[in-house]
Amino acid sequence: MDHKMFCFQCEQTAGCAGCTGKTGVCGKTAEVAELQDQLTGALVGLSRAVDNAPDVNEGTWRLMIEGLFTTVTNVSFNEKTIRELIDQVHEEKARLVPGCSGCGSRCGRNDDYDMNLLWNAQEDIRSLKSLILFGVRGMAAYAHHAMMLGYADEEVNRFFAKALFAVGEDWGMDALLPIVMEVGEKNLKCMALLDKANTESYGTPAPATVPLTVEKGPFIVITGHDLHDLKLLLEQTEGKGVNIYTHGEMLPAHGYPELKKYAHLKGNFGTAWQNQQREFADIPAPVLFTTNCLMPPKASYADRVFTTALVSYPELTHIGEDKDFTPVIEKALELGGYNEDKPFTGINGGGTVMTGFGHGAVLGVADQVIEAVKSGAIRHFFLVGGCDGARPGRNYYTEFVKQTPADTVVLTLACGKYRFNDLDLGTIGGLPRLMDVGQCNDAYGAVKIALALAEAFGCGVNDLPLSMVLSWYEQKAVCILLTLLYLGIKNIRLGPTLPAFVSPNVLNYLVENFGIAPITTPEEDLKQLLK
Known part of the structure; x- marks a missing residue:
């Protein structure tokens, strides 16, 4: 059988429109892509069974989270393991709703969801459902990390089922849009859970x-x-x-x-x-x-x-x-490794990088930061972070950071920082101008820092001298973006391209309500952001 895929969930999707051939840009085959769709459809079916089942347990949630995480870009390329997961999802649904598959009822609980219904839906519906689906895929990664440390949240778990259920329903934009925003709300809760899991397990990060x-x-x-x-x-x-x-x-x-x-x-x-x-x-x-x-x-x-x-x-x-x-x-x-010490450098030639500037470390010197702002030593904060990728144009982020004025601070997180994290930008008032907040999930820490600064200055986050310049690649960036929108943060610059799954009407909504804009040039964006 000649398999062909449709996949547009990552930033590097073919032609900024969608991978439709026998192999995706990420390297997965059409057969794997089809199985991932089948797994997603089975998870939607499981979410229908979860709705009123009396015996939902920790194993149910773990399976749902693992199924979603498996479909994140660059996780699984293996047909065998995906088939095994599909079987496990079917078995769990049968356990929750015995005899369901033989029932002739039209309740919708006796079959998997056909993902072709999503990919062929009206473009605005497809766009909103994609935001929901890709968002909870990213959130599942964070829930999985927390779960491995023994931390879980029933409200977060229940939302995975709610979101998957919505993907399988024939709902209009008015019903779907609140679910999109709820992805952002529940992801904030999920990132807070993971932050707690990490710090209680390994201590508070230090520079x-x-x-x-x-x-x-x-x-x-x-x-x-x-x-x-x-x-x-x-x-x-x-x-x-x-x-x-x-x-x-x-x-x-x-x-x-x-x-x-x-x-x-x-x-x-x-x-x-x-x-x-x-x-x-x-x-x-x-x-x-x-x-x-x-x-x-x-x-x-x-x-x-x-x-x-x-x-x-x-x-x-x-x-x-x-x-x-x-x-x-x-x-x-x-x-055996190398026979002698072997020095390597970052992209810009630096021999070391710094990390550990989580919210605990930064807020531990909050008085110092606030005083530097009040005295004029710090004029502006930039959060320059997100996923890295191979598409041309990502050197924008290197040049942007290089050109930030000496009286500004750059916070960064996730792997996009490798474009510039070996640069020495000097210090302001004893603090490094470039501070690595952590992994992509540590966007929660950046949010905590921003909220603390807003409280200290008696203003809203959007009134702070703070600009967010983000790069995205895969689904964890989607749920983080939705969290920032849920918090009402505006005027985010996003690149290197805008998501292929965001329709023109949905994009217009985001522009009109949140001021999201694509990156242009470092010079022009700095000029606009520092006005």
Whole structure:
């Protein structure tokens, strides 16, 4: 059978319109894309069963969250594991509503949702439903990280079912738009939950300077977002002569006291996810993927790539739920690492980067920040963050940060920071001008900082000398954007392109109500934002 896909959930989708061939820009096949649609349709069916089922439990929510997370860009490329998840979803629905499949009722609970109904819907309906679906996919990633640490929220869990149910209903714009905004509301709650899970598990992040040099000897590179997997790897490698280096969104781990106490957590390797096929090509070490951000590995290094949790790629070694990382450790010892210390640099030539400026660290010196604003030492704050990607034009963010005036502060988060996080922008009143707040989910921390500043100055967030210049790539950026809109934050600059799934009418709504605008040039945007 000749499979063709339709997928437009990421920023790099073909022609800024949608991947429709046999392989998506991300590397997934049409067969995988079709199975991901089937999984989503099955989850919509499960949400219908959850609606009034008496025996919904923790396992139900975990399955729904894992199913959604699996469909995030660059998580799973494996037909086998997706089929297994579809079967599990069907089994759970049958458990909740026994005999449902044999019932002739038109209640809508006896079948999966056909995703073609969504992709072929009227464009504004498709746009709003896509915002809901892609938003909860991103939110599921954060809920999953928290769940791995033993933290959950019933209200957040229930909303996953509510949102999926809405995707499967024949509702108009007036009914769908409030659900879109509720994605933002519930994602804020979800990010707060994950923030609590991380800080209670690993301590409050503190500023740290992280070297980019890889020391001689065996080492492992760990990438993704899951700090729990990193902690387990650190425990299992302690005393074995194997050093650990973070990659991508794992960089903020160096700010957490309970993680950086391990002496063999040495530094950070490489830059953002889209450079991995080049950066991993010849390193004498294994790489462990814990969450999304996997690109199809090239044959030259595929035998050194390991996956765990929901990340899956055919023929790669997968570490199961027992989290026994012995095969990764053995591969590191076999490869041996570099014979001598090997210095690397960031994109701009810097040999170190800083992290750990979470809301705890920044608000810990709030008096200092407020005084700097009052004295005129700090004129403006910029939040320049989000996902990185390979599309041309993303050097905009490097140039924007380079051109920010010396009396401004740049807060950053997520992997978009690799475009400029090795720059030395100097200090203001003893504070670095460039402060890394953390992972993409730490947008919650940036929100807390903004709200605290607004309270200190007795104004609204939109009245602060604060501008948000964001980059996006995948679905976690969608739920974060919806959170910012839920909070009423206006005049966000977004790039490098606008989402293909946002219709002209929906875009007009966002422009008219929130002042969202595409990025232009660093010079022009700085001129407008500093007026």
